[in-house]
């Protein structure tokens with residue numbers, strides 16, 4: 001750490017403190033035990049008991065629910081209720097109350113944008129109760145085994161789901177629902193946030209739920225250790241932007257609903273940081289030097305927080321390094 005900090009003499013004290021914290025976490029991470037879920041929830045300030053589910057209407061029959069974990073999109077109509085992502089089992093009674101408040105009753109279909117706990121653990125309540133669960137094939141496979149999530153500063157071992165909580169329907173690239181009078185498309189482009197992401201497009205509303213392929217609450221997390229890929233994340237976002245355009249309604253995995261313009265700006269940020277990291281790697285710089293150079297600095301005030309950006313840069317570097325190593329084999 002000393003050399004890195006010396007190289008940072010021009011940086012702010014806050015940046016140095018953040019890098020020291022990051023470096024300490026990164027250096028000891030291999031020895032770190034994965035956090036139990038309740039510790040992780042406290043770290044993220046996620047509180048099942050004291051968080052209510054709030055509702056935003058996107059258009060007739062389409063709603064977004066905010067609570068603990070990933071945002072939920074819900075199609076509620078004559079044929080029933082289809083939701084995209086489902087938070088945690090502890091939140092399901094509150095989600096079902098929110099569905100009732102907009103005229104629905106129960107959950108017929110639950111689509112998982114991916115297998116991460118904060119988007120899919122609700123499967124544990126919904127599946128055994130009779131909801132049909134749908135996911136991209138690679139995410140469905142992940143749910144059948146224990147997986148370690150390396151979030152750089154934290155680790156979490158997500159346990160396998162029992163069969164009743166796993167998808168009954170899987171797809172590879174695309175799957176269309178004709179439901180409640182509209183067309184709802186599940187689209188998988190390739191590895192991005194994980195290896196099994198699906199973006200769900202509600203065609204009649206030109207609205208897309210991105211899961212964690214698009215984060216609107218800080219820098220994105222790329223789960224590189226489980227097949228995530230920065231170039232894939234850029235390509236995935238661009239492919240969906242090409243389908244919905246700048247007027248599209250963009251429902252992020254986390255954070256407020258936004259539009260295609262914000263998605264375009266996010267793609268520019270990803271490309272810019274990716275190029276800055278790649279240029280330093282081409283010059284032979286090691287990970288900690290690249291992180292210390294703060295390649296996100298001019299985005300931090302808009303996206304922040306800064307400490308999260310360090311983990312993001314770590315994952316971008318690791319994604320590009322893996323690709324370079326594979327090419328060299």
Ligand SMILES: [Zn+2]
Nearest residue numbers: 114116193212
């Ligand atoms: Zn995720």
